Amino acid sequence: MSSNTIYQTPLSSRYASKEMAELFSPATRFSTWRQLWLWLAKAEKQLGLPISDEAISQMEAHLELTDEDFKVAAEEEARRRHDVMAHVHAYGQNAPAAAGIIHWGATSCYCTDNADLIFLKKGLDLLLPKLANVIKKLADFAIEYKDMATLGYTHYQAAQLTTVGKRACLWIQDLLFDLRNLTRARDDLGFRGVKGTTGTQASFLAIFEGDHDKVEELDRLVTEFAGFKYAYPITSQTYSRKIDADVISALSSFGATCQRIGSDIRHLAATKEIEEPFEKDQIGSSAMAYKRNPMRSERMCSLGRHLANLNKDALDTYAAQWFERTLDDSAIRRIDIPSSFLTADILLRILDNVVSGLVVYPAVINRRIRDELPFMATENFIMRLVALGGSRQDAHEKIRVLSHEASAVVKLQGKDNDLIERIKKDEFFKPIWGEIDALMDPSTFVGRAPQQVEKFVALEVAKALEPWKGTFSTEVSQLSV
Structure with missing residues (x-):
């Protein structure tokens, strides 16, 4: 069948990097099984079990599967309904001298x-290195724009100013948490090792005639062959x-x-303050030619939502395991881990x-700041008037009245905020006209x-x-369509 006539996950067929898609491919999975069988045979031979040099050599020569190997394994699985034994059989055909000792003492x-x-x-x-690289690029952006004032938003309403660089640091800090979490998860990983059918190592104790050592x-x-620092001391079958x-x-x-x-x-794209990249020939909308839709960020939100929800599957799968x-x-892990x-x-x-x-x-x-800053600046005006001997309460009342008048002009007439012009015409504020x-x-x-940006990047980001x-x-990184 053509790849155009059967469903393929867009994760691998459309979006993922070559190296990640290859890691979870059938070729990588089954060649890794063969490598594990080889390691087991080598270790068993080293510890005195009767495994010939020829058996090891044949196993080493056939770690990578051919198309014929996949065909043999598929036919065997259809007959036996067991994927591991199907591949034991296929590997044994490649390495006949080892056919009797492949998977010796092991469980699936x-x-x-x-x-x-x-x-x-x-x-x-x-x-991890990809994440670190993204953080580095964002940190450079934060430093470049550390001084550029921009509207802060609380409740998605205009709030006290921040800077473009400081906002980027909010993103960076969360990504640093992710870098820490993923690094710890990787460094904590152990190996299942050689534990047998229920984790008791009984089969291997029998093979070695009761020799626990x-x-x-x-x-x-x-x-050690697999490159892990330790094996989990306690496992069940899994x-x-x-x-x-x-x-x-x-x-x-x-x-x-x-x-x-x-x-x-x-x-930010909706307010036209910051946009994601937009290519020269990119089309934002099939109908509205002027559109510059933030499709990359939308895709990021869509896939981020999918990834965030996979956590529930993993927790439910753990909780549903019974005894050993x-x-x-099995089926859900084949889907969720890749x-x-x-x-x-x-x-x-x-x-x-x-x-x-x-x-940016x-x-x-700056225009959006000018639209909102007059209201934000009024507290500075009040404090300055009080410092010059004025009444805070009187100043507050004057500001309240003028602010409501200016707000009505903006909301009801659609005009620019004229609060500053009103203040500059009101004699009450004459003592600070020159300082406005x-x-x-x-x-x-x-x-x-x-x-904050400078210190955060120089200390926290640099250390991480x-x-x-x-x-x-x-x-x-170049993106697919």
Whole structure:
């Protein structure tokens, strides 16, 4: 069948990076199973079991599957209804000298679970430098715009001024939390190792004729071959599905961060203060040719929502496991683990593309400040009048009346805010007429925002990014349609 006549997930067919899509491919999965069987055989041979050099050599020569191997495995699975045994059979055909010792003492979860832990680790290794690179680019943006005053919004209503760079730091700080969470999740990962059917290692104790030391050494050797620092000391037939929940929870939290950032950019695009990149020949709307829709940020919110909700699947799957294991975790994990990593990878590509080309419109930002600043500046006027000997209550009442008059002009007549002109014509404010423009300088309304940006980037961001300094790139992630 043509790929155009069957459903494919857009995560892999449309959006994901090549390296992440390959990590969760059938070729990678089943070649990893073969690698795990080879490690087991090598460790068992090293500990004295009768496994020939020829068996090891044949196994080593056939770690990668051919199209014929996939065909053999598919036919065997259709007959046996067991994917692991189908691939044991296919591998045995490639390595006949090893056919009798492949999977010796192991249960299916020896290859499936250990492979999944390898994929979790490699997946996080792919994501973390990409996340660090996005944070670095946003930090550079924050420094560039640390002094540029802009309207702050609370309740999506105009509030005290902040700066463009300070707002970017809100995004950066949340991404730093994600960097910390994903790093910890990766560093905490252990290996299932060699534990047998219910985690008791009984089959391996039988193989080694009751030698506990050899069983423990077998577990240690295979774990070392796989590149893990330790194996979980306690497992059932599977490693605890709480591990999946831990990793996916960190990824889901990152998905929520992407929704937050994407939503902010979409709102700023609506007010024409900041926009995501828009390509020369890009079409915003099939009907409205003038549109510049924030499609990247909308995609980020859409996929972020999907990723954030996968956390519930992982928690429910963990909670539903009975005793030493049940198989109701299998199908959903085949979907959710790749989906969570592919989605996170896609989100990082979108984030990188967006933050690499954010467009700031200072004239629009200044105009919006001018529209709102007169109201915000009135407290400064009152305080200055009091400092010159005036009555705070009288000043407050004057400001209240004039503000309501100016507000009515804006709301009912659609005209510009003329509060300052009214104040400059009112004799009550004559003592501060000469200071009004200085009291209206936007830079005096941003508090310590510029200093906060500088300190945050120099200390918190720099410290968090130190392990990733050698991975930074100025290249921009290119997005599919």
